[in-house]
Amino acid sequence: MSDTVTRALATALVLLLLAACGLTPRPSMDTREADTFEDDVRAARTLGEQFWAQQFQQLGGTYRPIEAFIPYAGESGPSCGGQPSVPENAFYCPRGHFIAYDQQWMESLWNAMGDGSVYVIVPHELGHAVQAQLSTGFALNVQAELQADCYAGGTLSALVGSGALRAEEGDEDELFLSLEAAGDPTDNWLDPAAHGTAEQRQASFVKGYREGVGAC
Numbered sequence: 543m544s545d546t547v548t549r550a551l552a553t554a555l556v557l558l559l560l561a562a563c564g565l566t567p568r569p570s571m572d573t574r575e576a577d578t579f580e581d582d583v584r585a586a587r588t589l590g591e592q593f594w595a596q597q598f599q600q601l602g603g604t605y606r607p608i609e610a611f612i613p614y615a616g617e618s619g620p621s622c623g624g625q626p627s628v629p630e631n632a633f634y635c636p637r638g639h640f641i642a643y644d645q646q647w648m649e650s651l652w653n654a655m656g657d658g659s660v661y662v663i664v665p666h667e668l669g670h671a672v673q674a675q676l677s678t679g680f681a682l683n684v685q686a687e688l689q690a691d692c693y694a695g696g697t698l699s700a701l702v703g704s705g706a707l708r709a710e711e712g713d714e715d716e717l718f719l720s721l722e723a724a725g726d727p728t729d730n731w732l733d734p735a736a737h738g739t740a741e742q743r744q745a746s747f748v749k750g751y752r753e754g755v756g757a758c
Contacts, residue, residue, distance in 0.1 A: 586664035634670035669693030692758035695750030
C-alpha cells in the first residue's frame with residue numbers, strides 16, 4: 543500500500559504543478575457535466591444522500607436527510623453544541639443535524655486538487671450523519687473518523703458503479719492527495735481530535751471503495 547500511495551501522491555503533485563501553470567482542468571466526475579465548485583458540492587450532497595436513502599431502505603430503515611448544508615467564511619460559521627466553528631474545516635453537527643464547511647477553504651482545495659477533494663470531504667461528513675442515525679459508538683474519535691473515510695470510499699464507489707459519477711484517469715491521485723492533506727502528523731490514537739494518519743485514512747477509504755460500505 544505505501545508504495546502505491548507514494549506513486550499516487552507523486553503523480554498528484556505533478557498534476558498540481560501543471561494545474562498551477564494554467565492548463566485546462568480535467569472533466570468533472572459528475573456525469574451531468576457539473577463544471578463549477580458549487581455544482582460539485584451540490585452533486586456530492588445530493589448523490590450522497592440519495593445513496594444512503596437507498597441503503598437504509600434496503601435494510602428496512604429510513605434515512606433522515608441533513609437539515610442544512612451551510613457554507614461559511616473563516617470564523618463566521620455556526621456553532622455546534624456550544625463549540626465555535628473554525629476556519630479551514632468541514633464538520634457534521636449532531637445537534638441540529640447539519641453539515642457546515644468553510645467555503646473558501648474547500649474551494650481552494652477544489653481549485654488546487656480537482657473536484658475529487660469535494661467527493662471526499664462531503665461524503666465523509668455524510669458518513670458522520672449516518673453514524674449518528676445508527677447510534678454508532680466508538681471508544682476513540684479516530685475510529686469514527688476512519689469509518690467515515692471508509693463510508694466515503696464506499697459511497698463514491700457505488701456512485702461510480704451506478705453511473706452517477708465517472709472515474710477518469712487521475713481521479714485516484716486527487717482523492718489520495720485530499721486524504722493525505724487531511725492526515726494527522728503522528729499516529730496518536732489517544733488524541734481526542736485524532737483523525738488518523740494519511741496512510742490510515744487512505745487505507746480506510748480504499749477499503750470502502752473496494753468492498754462497499756458494508757465492510758466499514
